[in-house]
Amino acid sequence: MIRFLLISILTLVAGVSCSLKTTEGLRQTAIAKSEIENAYFSVLETDYIYKAKVDIYGRYFGGILIVKKVGKDSHRVVFTTEFGSKIFDFLYEGDTFTKNFVLENLDRKFIVNTLRKDFKLLVSERVQVLGQFALEGYSIYKTERDKRFNFYFFDSEGNLEKLINSSKHKEKVTIVFESTEASEGKTVAEKIAINHSNIKLKIELDYFKKY
Helix, strand or coil, rough: HHHHHHHHHHHHHHHHCCCCHHHCCCCCCCCCCCCEECCCCCCHHHHHEEEEEEEEEEEEEEEEEEEEEEEEEEEEEEEEECCCCCEEEEECCCCCEEEEEEHHHCCCEEEHHHHHHHHHHHCCCCCECCCCEEEEEEEEEEECCCCCCEEEEEECCEEEEEEEEEECEEEEEEEEEEEECCCHHCCCEEEEEEEECCCEEEEEEEEECCC
């Protein structure tokens, strides 16, 4: 009996410790739509230009980040110094990733893969919904990619405010957006912050060019 109680307590503790904080306090609802859209980088041939700060394992890089939609499901992401020297240059074509250039100091498999996944999250426009949750003032949609879950937080006006990437039990990456209406009805992410919970990588983006 004692052994059974110990096993039961350990199982309960393990279940509690492995619960995902993202969904705590959320109410699961019926799925209202099968697909959601991140419209921040959706205008074809538009240069989205940001002042960028990248802090990775204590190594700081500052410069200009340009995100450009170059096709229906294609984006190019280029990070340069303020003098125009490339730090990295990535191309996303659907599920195909091309590393056009990476500065030698950053050209490590782990770093490149992490940056690849971060910016793939950022530029992916349409994703399939697996589940939906409600919180006062927000609609939250659960999606899945590469054996990870993504939770998209939309405010009452339909703007994407937060994106959390997680495993089954732990948050890995949080992206926070501050949006504004630009000219011609375009919604622009004025500020973007990308933070990792398990590694020392932080990216801050401030919108530079107005349209």
